[in-house]
């Protein structure tokens with residue numbers, strides 16, 4: 001018995017030794033949040049834009065943040081620390097500037113792309129002339145911004161033309177490398193890889209193939225790698241997350257020759273190819289066959305591919321295993337991670353295995369340290385960027401001589417406590433979700449029967465006008481809320497203040513002549529956080545900010561348990577606003593998929609189950625609004641499309657549960673109650689059938705910037721319900737003229753039945769000022785009047 005045990009132990013010890021099980025693994029990080037633990041970067045950048053801070057002072061803030069972030073990563077025990085992950089706006093924009101890809105309308109003539117130009121590309125150049133004035137001094141439009149894969153982060157879209165040329169035009173990665181070097185840290189510079197950079201850009205001319213530019217692009221990449229090598233860089237990280245997407249044969253075929261060329265251009269420097277956000281699937285062979293020195297995989301989303309990847313990895317290529325989730329805030333399950341790492345060790349040997357977060361930590365909040373008001377049990381389940389790096393360092397040592405034997409034990413206690421906690425599981429919520437019937441996700445009658453009932457009940461003119469919900473969130477409003485939160489303003493005074501703002505907003509809309517009014521959303525900090533603060537099963541942080549775009553941040557709530565609406569959330573505000581006017585007051589809710597998508601979601605049950613629970617909570621609110629006399633209810637779903645899985649083959653399943661969750665939220669009302677939904681940032685062509693399946697009576701969409709191009713999907717599909725194609729691009733301070741808006745509406749009226757058309761802006765007005773809001777809405781309402789006149793319809797009588 002004893003001999004057997006010993007020999008088994010010896011075998012195991014031998015096996016571990018052979019596989020390098022006792023050796024500490026090397027750790028690295030793919031990117032650190034840049035905004036600062038207290039949003040220092042946001043504050044400094046916005047002050048600079050307002051002319052209150054000099055460029056020098058802004059640069060100083062940037063340098064201080066970088067220094068603090070490098071040192072904190074070092075202190076956490078990270079061996080290879082990234083640089084060039086910092087940005088004053090966005091890393092894709094930085095790549096464009098580094099490569100000298102500046103759209104010609106900015107009048108750049110070569111040389112260094114300075115900070116001012118960077119911001120112009122990101123934000124546009126305002127015209128100093130009157131809005132709509134035709135003197136020819138046009139404002140310069142910003143480059144487009146779009147979602148980074150399936151995250152809530154937005155990047156600046158590179159623009160490509162057949163004659164696009166590249167030249168090294170910035171010293172940012174070199175400067176930052178030198179800066180860290182001066183602190184004694186040899187960093188791993190991070191660059192967006194050439195294929196992902198090209199793929200995510202936009203060809204400005206029809207039929208133009210961006211891949212044709214690769215040949216011109218690669219020499220510049222080669223130059224960058226060489227320079228970094230000369231400066232002393234040992235490793236360079238090239239991010240190619242687009243390997244997690246479906247790729248055409250052409251794009252796949254471009255990979256190997258491109259990387260061969262890069263390899264030859266910069267001998268000596270080691271290349272880490274970083275993939276993340278998904279499985280590699282059919283691209284495993286491609287990725288493993290590239291002439292790079294290390295391959296990073298996202299083990300939180302593709303952990304099951306580890307063995308396959310390891311088996312195909314040629315020696316001595318290193319596998320970086322991204323075991324710590326960079327997209328969520330849950331404490332890592334060490335037991336599970338260690339098993340993955342052990343498998344990698346067994347297959348490759350310890351010297352060929354690195355430990356890392358799954359992706360850049362850009363998507364997680366900075367630090368748990370300042371979260372002093374979080375419930376302690378909940379806090380013990382969480383891990384933000386700083387804590388995640390400590391986890392990476394601990395995992396690299398677990399089971400080795402340097403490992404802390406208690407670390408695994410403590411971790412398992414926390415993981416276990418979350419698994420069984422009574423505050424997570426509510427049997428009555430689970431039972432209700434399990435018992436949802438098909439009838440509950442279906443309106444009483446089909447749209448064709450609902451439409452005339454609604455038109456009669458609401459007495460609306462042709463081309464009814466409305467807005468998307470929010471009115472300007474001025475500094476005054478935000479300050480009042482901040483003072484209330486700090487206890488400097490009493491609940492009573494804060495409520496009185498919000499009521500005053502709401503009254504002013506309703507009076508304004510009546511005077512302006514809008515048909516369906518909104519209350520203005522002054523009481524909301526954010527369209528998701530506001531609901532998260534009120535629903536059971538959600539927690540919220542005080543400092544858990546994550547960059548959304550540029551200087552804008554969001555504080556995603558944390559969905560930790562079964563979701564339940566304990567009390568009405570918006571009814572009092574809607575009732576109050578409806579009392580102020582005889583016109584229909586639109587109730588305003590955020591839909592289940594958007595709440596899901598813009599929160600940190602529990603990972604102990606499928607997202608579909610959480611979505612359904614939120615759908616039921618929103619349904620309760622919808623029915624309470626209806627009972628309170630609200631006849632029009634909008635359920636916003638701007639994130640429906642962004643939630644689409646990265647691979648097309650997975651879409652159908654997602655769309656089925658996502659549309660069901662929306663329908664559950666909306667379908668309980670009477671035929672006469674008009675349900676609106678709203679989506680901005682949406683390319684509709686691919687998913688128009690699912691949009692129709694939502695069966696909202698009215699959908700408002702963002703169409704003005706694309707000159708109504710987005711409407712094509714609706715006309716092509718013969719979308720049956722009502723549509724409000726946005727006629728005012730609210731992302732720009734420019735006030736559109738009456739003529740511009742009538743032209744857009746004429747375009748819409750030519751392709752959609754006139755009785756189905758609404759007139760509204762592209763999105764909510766929270767980021768706009770009152771002055772532009774008043775001017776633009778006045779023009780918008782005049783545009784609607786002119787269309788009614790042209791159609792020979794009365795201005796206000798029922799249809």
Ligand SMILES: Nc1nc2c(c(=O)[nH]1)N[C@@H](CNc1ccc(C(=O)N[C@@H](CCC(=O)N[C@@H](CCC(=O)N[C@@H](CCC(=O)O)C(=O)O)C(=O)O)C(=O)O)cc1)CN2
Pocket residue numbers: 152475478479481482524525526527528529548549551552553554555598767
């Ligand atoms: N969650 C979410 N995701 C989204 C969007 C969205 O609206 N919400 N829209 C798209 C992205 N667009 C966005 C548009 C605007 C902002 C935005 O304005 N963010 C604000 C924060 C909004 C917020 O939560 N505000 C709070 C806190 C405001 C604040 O900073 N208060 C100061 C004090 C007040 C002051 O002195 O200014 C503080 O806490 O220090 C409030 O109003 O209560 C910001 O960056 O500043 C974010 C995203 C896509 N993803």
Ligand code: MET
Pocket residue numbers: 468469470527588636638678680763764765766
């Ligand atoms: C990002 S969609 C915004 C919808 C919201 N109701 C608003 O008007 O702000």
Ligand SMILES: [Zn+2]
Pocket residue numbers: 468638678679680762763764
């Ligand atoms: Zn919107």
